Structure formats: structure tokens, C-alpha cells
Amino acid sequence: MKIQSILVQLLMIIAFLLQLEAMAQPHNLCEAVLDTDGNELQPGIPYYIVSAIRGGHGGGLSIGIRARSSSRTPIVKQHSHGMNFGSPVIFSPSPYPSGKPAGIQSLREVPSTPSSSQEMTIHESTNLNIKFMEMPGVWQVNESGRDRYVTLEGKPGQPGESTVKNWFKFQRFDESSPTYRIRYCPGVCHSCHVTCGDIGITKEHGTRWLSVSKRGEFPFVFIKASNYNEAN
Template sequence: MNILLLLSIIPFTLASSSSSSLSPVLDVNGNEVEAGPNYFILPVIRGRGGGGLSPFNVKQNNTCPRDIIQWDDEEQEGLPVVFTRIDAKKSVVRVSTDVNVRFYTPTICARETIWKLGEYDENLKQYFVVTGGVEGNPGLKTVGNWFKIEKFESGYKFVYCPSVCKFCKVICKDVGILITKDGVRLLALSDTPYKVMFKKTF
């Protein structure tokens, strides 16, 4: 199912108020998150909240992994990500603004790790967030590659609700964690947000 062919828009209310919609996203040290540096995306909930995120082959078998998993072990920080703003001339990442998210990996898959909204999974009745997106070039052809960061309680959450295409009908929903029957934690659209924090790698 193509996300641009949906006939209705799922109601969605953003968590941030208009007065804070342009607030900078802050890392665990209180510093502004910037486009370019590497950051680990970690769960705010520690203990049984799991670890960081990584690309991995779960539902499919590709040379460059397409699924995105959350590690069970909280000591496993996963792979860091790099953010790209819709306005490439500005460096500070702000809430409620469109960004690309790319796993940083110095391998042949380096440009294959950009987040995007995957096709609807008919078996699981679910949209998953996967890799294989395109960086930059905001518009109709890349609408599935843009996400937003919103303030959420004591941390942040990712939201899929791109505004890079004014005439496109898109779904708007939080990004959360779906646990499969085998216990694998997959990044997916969800009614329960995945509450995260950002840790700069160096």
C-alpha cells in the first residue's frame, strides 16, 4: 500500500505547544543537538527499557540490513545516527521540524542507512520504520524519508508527519517499538511513543 494513496489522514496531535515548536533538541548533557555530529538514540527508561538502535535483517535478508531493531541489552548502545535538517544551512536540530535520520557506519552500506517509512505490512497490519531512504531533496518523491522530533515528557519522541510536501496526504503517527512474537523489538509506527534521549558519541 503506497502511503500517498491513503484516503484519510489519521488524527494526530503534536505534543509540543506553538510557543516551544522551535525549541532546540537537547542531548543528555543539555547541549543543542546539531546536524552533522553522531548521536546514540537511547531509551529514557532504563532497566527493562532495552538499549539503542541498529539496522538489522529480521523480516528480510538484504546485503545492507533494512529493518531497525532496538537491542534488548541496555548496555548495547547500537549505532549512532546523523541528522540532516530540511534547511541544510542551519545546524541546530529543532523540535517539530523535518529531519533525515541516518545510521553512521563506515561500510559499503553507509548511504543505505537513512530512515524511511516502509510499505504497509499486510501480515502484521503495521507500518515499520526501515532503512533505504534518500537524504535531502525534500518533496513528493522523498516524503517517506522525513521525521520530526518532539518533546515528550522527560525526553523526546520521533514522529512521522512530514511537511515537505504540502499537497501530499500522509499518515501522522508516533514512532514506537513493536515486539514480535519472537521477542524482537522493531521500530514501527505506534500509539505508544518510544521515549528517547540523545547522547553525543564524542
């Protein structure tokens, strides 16, 4: 009986230690990104990126021109009205999430879109191009004074040093809901120096521009465009 009691206690201790280890482990960045229906995000499918905070925190995303910008560069902005979902975007994963593989001498040898044999699900560790459906350029981080705005000047694909500003990732806020942040910390160029940050909102004369921030972020959800359009 004593031996059985000791074995039971040992099993309970082992189970407790395993639970502590699981709780201490970091969030799994290989988890699939989900839309508001609980389905996995798919490359090439249009989605709306909409504020996860309803009521006074804005709606979806579209394109605008800053009044103070002399270059007239198109910049991603957030609609101030929560019911305006903006324009749909599509996502294109890097075919090489960890950068240019050994043996590839030129970026021209890297395909710009994933092959049909690649996994067609977007994960939190996936490096992505993001683009509005009606625009040729992909999102790109560019500096303007002290701010780094999200513009539409990037060229799609070709992961590496020349396109390092064009890649983004998604990171989940809360395990209980499909709410995410946009993370600018590209992993497509190991030799590049990048100051990472989350995408937040810079307010200017009533307009909400997307910019890279070290202190704030923009919590959002993905709404599949076809589902929203059918419902409306």
C-alpha cells in the same frame, strides 16, 4: 488612596490573566532539541538514540532483518539490553522545512543538505533525515502488512513528494528533562496525504522493531557519541 488601591488590583488582575495565557499556549515547537548533556543537537554530529526508560525497556538502535520478510529489507531495531547503545546516527535537516518553496519548478533545484548560512541547530519543528553512520540509506517508513516499519531504503535530501516517507521530527515529552519521541509527520510536501504517527516498538519473536504507531511511542534521549566513547 482609593485610586492607588484600584491600580494595584488592576495590575494584579492583568498579571494573572497574562499567566493564564502563557499556560494555555501550546508547547513551542521552535525550541532546540537537547542531548543528555543539555547541549543543542547539531546536524552531522553522531549521536546514540537510547531508550529513556532504564531497566527492561531496551537500549539503543541498530539494524536487523525480519525473519518473516521475503524482501530482506534492513529495518531499524532496538537492542533488548539496556547497556547496548547500538550504532550512532546523524541528522540532516531539510533546507526547506515547510516544503518546496514557490518558484522552484524541480526537486533537483532543492539542495540536499543545508547551506553553511543556515542555522546549525535542530529544533522540534525541523524535518530531518536520519541515517546510521555506516549506511548510505536514510530512515524510511514502509508498510509490511498492517505495520509500518522504519527501514533504511530512503535517499537523502531532495524534500518533496518522492521522498515524503524519509522525514521525521522530534517532540519533547517532558519540559523537566530532555526526553523525546520520534514523530513521523513530514512537512516537506503540502499536497501529500500522510497518516501521521509516533515511532513505537513492534515486538516479534523477541526482537524490538521500530514502527509507526497511533497508540504508542518510544521515549528516548540523545547521547553524543564522542562523549560516550571517551567515557568507555
